[in-house]
Amino acid sequence: MSTVVLLAGSPSPQSKSSLLLKRASQVLSGFGIQTRHFQLCDFPPADLIEARWDSPAIKALIDALGASDGLILSTPVYKAAYSGALKTVLDLLPERALEHKAALALVTGGSPAHLLAVDYALQPVLSALKARHIVGGVYASERDFVTDEQGRATPGDAIVQRLDDAVGRLIAHLPNPGNVLLQAGQLEQRVSHALISV
Numbered sequence: 001m002s003t004v005v006l007l008a009g010s011p012s013p014q015s016k017s018s019l020l021l022k023r024a025s026q027v028l029s030g031f032g033i034q035t036r037h038f039q040l041c042d043f044p045p046a047d048l049i050e051a052r053w054d055s056p057a058i059k060a061l062i063d064a065l066g067a068s069d070g071l072i073l074s075t076p077v078y079k080a081a082y083s084g085a086l087k088t089v090l091d092l093l094p095e096r097a098l099e100h101k102a103a104l105a106l107v108t109g110g111s112p113a114h115l116l117a118v119d120y121a122l123q124p125v126l127s128a129l130k131a132r133h134i135v136g137g138v139y140a141s142e143r144d145f146v147t148d149e150q151g152r153a154t155p156g157d158a159i160v161q162r163l164d165d166a167v168g169r170l171i172a173h174l175p176n177p178g179n180v181l182l183q184a185g186q187l188e189q190r191v192s193h194a195l196i197s198v
């Protein structure tokens, strides 16, 4: 049985990037893949700001990653990169925290202009953590979400499709897919659609 760690990197309680992560979690569950969820508020701010390497909360994340096959992280674009709070968490991970694992980044930005943040900001940090496979990430801007009369945002159909495809690529790259059931040819198709593999 595969396990994937989900790390939500937005400080916002009404987070659009976390909505993408929630959808990814549903897709993984649909394939029988276990998930472990972490968000910024799981980590005491003092542990992050003072870079406490012995933080129990960080140790829980490290242990979960160690027992997992992959990581999906979500983050807003902040100042053309990812959230600084997420960086303080990632900085406390060991250098090889993602060794042998597949990784996927889900990013939301106010405009489509910072689409490339997925490649120039997220991909290097996932590489630095030695991820085996970094599958092509997903970037959604404001216009990819539908807002209802109460002001609640949900991902639109097009972004949901791109997200599902990306999670499929991640599943295809899990080192230990276990008893994940894929129809004939589906796995190969997903591998061939993977955009980045290191």
Ligand SMILES: Cc1cc2nc3c(=O)[nH]c(=O)nc-3n(C[C@H](O)[C@H](O)[C@H](O)COP(=O)(O)O)c2cc1C
Binding pocket: 010, 011, 012, 014, 015, 016, 017, 018, 075, 076, 077, 078, 079, 080, 081, 108, 109, 110, 111, 112, 113, 114, 142
């Ligand atoms: C401090 C801050 C910096 C931001 N910088 C950018 C930016 O450089 N480019 C951009 O497209 N959007 C930027 N945004 C907009 C957010 O990326 C966007 O609203 C995103 O969907 C928020 O995701 P979240 O709801 O998961 O926090 C910024 C927002 C904040 C609060």
